[in-house]
Amino acid sequence: MSTSASNPYPLVGLRDNERATVMVKDVTIGCGPPVLIAGPCAVETETQMFQAAEMARAAGARLLRGGAFKPRTSPYSFQGLALNGLRLLHQASVGTALPLVTEVVDTRDVETVAQYADMLQIGARNMHNFALLRAVGATRMPVLLKRGVAATIDEWLYAAEYIAQAGGEAIVLCERGIRTFETRTRFTLDVAAVPVLRQLTKLPVMVDPSHAAGERRLVLPLARASLAAGADGLLVELHPDPAKAACDGPQALIGTDIPKLAALMRADHGIRE
């Protein structure tokens, strides 16, 4: 398979306007109603994870998220529960009947994480970790590929092409904000990436408003904007007690936000070309 000027993305590019859907167990992402993936930033305790999974289900989530391996800026921050975390995530996933999306950060962990997860997440910090992209692609499992904070849309599509070339064609792209000079938000949500990607790739496109916002009160407006721009779904963080969260508490939705999020997911999203 070779690349050309007319189609730099032979595997993930858009051809004849044919769009791909991605199945995660019985959940279809793309070409249909938007899908909510929700859960805590990190799995912390059995109780926290159980409550968060119930919140996710109440919000209308079709997939459960949560991190057991946490890539953190400082080595002195909470790094995740690792294998124990995977077990708790799996238990919550089974308990709520929501398939599990969780992040893998090391090529050596791919096999283990694949045993517990239904969809593997590549985080923003690893979008250019090509060895990991290939290893994840080789599992042929569904992959949620977040955009790197300084990655152009084209670099992001090349990252997807790495996964696809290794065998993993069930890829969902996830915009999560890019790094700019503005400091009132944690990152700048590039909502235009959604319609731009529609012109370039067959892959479904989701948006994570939580990491872009960095603040709870901004998450729902950004979620609405993302669906209005045509996103195939949302990745949202929530927590039963954000004040005690081991990471990213300020951006986690709380109990009183859940009915609003549920209403948003149930709304008629019309033609979202």
Add this chain to the structure above:
Amino acid sequence: MSTSASNPYPLVGLRDNERATVMVKDVTIGCGPPVLIAGPCAVETETQMFQAAEMARAAGARLLRGGAFKPRTSPYSFQGLALNGLRLLHQASVGTALPLVTEVVDTRDVETVAQYADMLQIGARNMHNFALLRAVGATRMPVLLKRGVAATIDEWLYAAEYIAQAGGEAIVLCERGIRTFETRTRFTLDVAAVPVLRQLTKLPVMVDPSHAAGERRLVLPLARASLAAGADGLLVELHPDPAKAACDGPQALIGTDIPKLAALMRADHGIRE
């Protein structure tokens, strides 16, 4: 009136959650249904302006826009029709009964432009032209203040404060994209600016999706996203024959886009907090 750490924006800041509306003739911006401002980038000929004004009206615009003084990157690009342009704009405004929003770029022109316009626009390139901000404020006319392409939200609010301090309290902020590393769009629309501003200022907030996109096909998805994020209105460029436009043709909506834009403006925008 002094500033303090707790309220750096004594005139435009949000206090007791009281929001301002801005009246441009009989049109109210803020605290109600979203308002559309539409028209060509630049006024070019009587025919072009007449047709564009009709398109604006058909799209549901309440205000007409168009530039007679065009700030252009190169001195060898079309610079606008100046006074003749103001006359054509005024004529189209009267003909369609749509109040006129037009840009002023020089303190020496403020008085003249004020005779023709119903609302004065400060463009992105002049957001830090403090002398112009003061001169425009002193007219006490309504002002549409675009965000500078590298301005933080706080710098933008300070620019509004300059206008207000000079006497012009009827200010509408307009997000139009910031400069980032991404090149697939002309600028990166910072849609999060809308909910962020809701927390900081009493002023209405509009969005210009046309300049952010730089490409026609992206304008409507960004327009939808902006309203979904809670914007009080849209500023959209259109043209009867974009291939012949003297400036920014690729981003101008065309005839077939108008019904879609009209439908968007008529839609139920629900609670857009």
Add this chain to the structure above:
Amino acid sequence: MSTSASNPYPLVGLRDNERATVMVKDVTIGCGPPVLIAGPCAVETETQMFQAAEMARAAGARLLRGGAFKPRTSPYSFQGLALNGLRLLHQASVGTALPLVTEVVDTRDVETVAQYADMLQIGARNMHNFALLRAVGATRMPVLLKRGVAATIDEWLYAAEYIAQAGGEAIVLCERGIRTFETRTRFTLDVAAVPVLRQLTKLPVMVDPSHAAGERRLVLPLARASLAAGADGLLVELHPDPAKAACDGPQALIGTDIPKLAALMRADHGIRE
């Protein structure tokens, strides 16, 4: 004079490798030893200005700088002494026999400022204020054109072209840092702009390390880097008592820095192409 793809800058572009020099009274900028322009950010009092001018002379400055009209982010910050400031600047310039560089921020002030200054400065915030560029160019005086914080090198050259087209061909470009995501410095000094401009324009290129740094301790290393990259000179801020400065005190050099700066200006700068 028309522009073309092969030479978008007919007046300021480089042709046949011929470089321009700019004379400010008896001082030559370009094609020779680097020139120091130094002085306080703003003129505040007669004593402050007199002392600052003496510091500038001791540092080896050939030109004196200082602002009477200060563009400030907040309208509640010190805005400069205006006409009284111009008089104090002129007095200090005459007293030290250093020609005066000072900023003009409003087309209506150009004539007045031109009576006191030997070189007119366009600040970063006004690089896209095309009316001001034309008004300054029409005086035919030497102009110091700072780069806008979000301006590409090409946009900056177009700004120079505006000045030249209006009659002012004695233009010196001044890099002063661009806006990026890094917060440890006030702006990011784009030192590569110096050699890039050498390939594109005949105009001399200076660097202002003070605004880029935002902190005194970084100014001299950035000054050295700028000269090593080939800059034709430096624009440096200093103050006799920065703790009391009305603006930008933290980046002003102090008495003990002056001998180091003087040594830097006297050093052999070798081939700095």
Add this chain to the structure above:
Amino acid sequence: MSTSASNPYPLVGLRDNERATVMVKDVTIGCGPPVLIAGPCAVETETQMFQAAEMARAAGARLLRGGAFKPRTSPYSFQGLALNGLRLLHQASVGTALPLVTEVVDTRDVETVAQYADMLQIGARNMHNFALLRAVGATRMPVLLKRGVAATIDEWLYAAEYIAQAGGEAIVLCERGIRTFETRTRFTLDVAAVPVLRQLTKLPVMVDPSHAAGERRLVLPLARASLAAGADGLLVELHPDPAKAACDGPQALIGTDIPKLAALMRADHGIRE
């Protein structure tokens, strides 16, 4: 070892102004004359590598660089010679008696690369690959840690802290340009990072002008600027025949540049605090 507000970098932070040096075999980096690391972007053939190593030695390099595992934006670009490349690099290193610096991109390769290299390089794309940072740190070998293109200086220091915490305290930081809006250079060299880091860390700081520039003609001016700003050394790419280079040919220095680079390295760099 705990972190605190006063010292977020317990292992790599600056304490009592004590600076670290890093030894790579008999070469000392830091607290002395600047060190040149030079070589091709990628090892391609035995002849190419042999010639490039000779060029490096002629330029005054003390260490040889070259990549066997190439992280490339597109999966359809040359990905490096892998193990064969390591063997050729090792051979060139032995032949020229220049210790070898080469990149590792996968935790699973660390052991193998460590057998051939004298210093392990973490590339910009992997600066946030924390698993790799830990794996490299555990070898206790010297590490060259490049800055991520969107990493703040603080995030970069945290990455160094990850390596140090895993056991690898011989770390050299390498600035290589950050991603900004400017397109005339491949990246924007943040030369101010050098003096900023002097205030924050005990680690030596080098600069890679080649990747920042993206163009041969800019490399030497940026190299001069970097040393003038106080860098402890340079990482420079060169190639015997850049037109045929498998990657990054346009930024590789060629034969006629070598004497200039050698002269720069031999020059008196004075007090470069």
